[in-house]
Amino acid sequence: MTSHVEPVRVEFVDTDAGGRIHHTAALRWAERAEHSLLRAAGLSELTSFPRRRITVEFFAPLHFGDRAEVEIAATAIGRTSITYGWRVLRAGQECVVGETTCVRVGEDGRPSEVDRAMREALGHP
Template identity: 50%
Template sequence: MTELVRPHRVAFADTDASGRIHWTSVFRWAELAEHDLLRRSGVTDVSRFPRKATEAVYHRALAAGDEIEIRLAAERVGRTSVTYGWLVLRDGETCVEGRHTVVHVDDDGRPTPWPADVSAAFGQSDQS
């Protein structure tokens, strides 16, 4: 699985009363990029990947109308979880950097090994 680069324009709805992005916006953008990456890799069901941990460091303010790109890649892949690292850039400058970890869960919400299509997308052939 390689890096995904997703262009995006900051929407007015992504901002708060200060005119800058609301701090939660970057997590939605990262999730959109994550789903794009999985779909590009052939994974069609993205419904069983709840968040376990998230973090973001904000370096530069962003405002409505800013053209940005989100760069996302899998940093660490385990048997039931993956940690993605991501950047939000404007004109090549890092505005936000972050990461989030998702866990594949079963019907009862318990961690379970990746399905074969997801495992293959992550380049894993053996889940032992």
């Protein structure tokens, strides 16, 4: 399975009124890591996979200035979908864990098959 680690830093814009990350920050970081994973795997198709399902669990707070890493990998590839498992770690501590399922759509807006080259590039031959 092909994976990627994306470094992130909690910026002021990522925080809520309590000084912790706003929940949407983790989603942005995961999406950035997903696109970096695809680029690192040599894939150029980055925009034809709208989100179908996202689950997120928060285990430890992150604050302004914290440095963390997003680890991501394609954990399952279906006929028309890819599911990514991801987590945000600060100094090895699991702070956020999530899963994102995307569906490939064609130019007609309908689901289309994930091709063999993409499966192989993501470690799912």
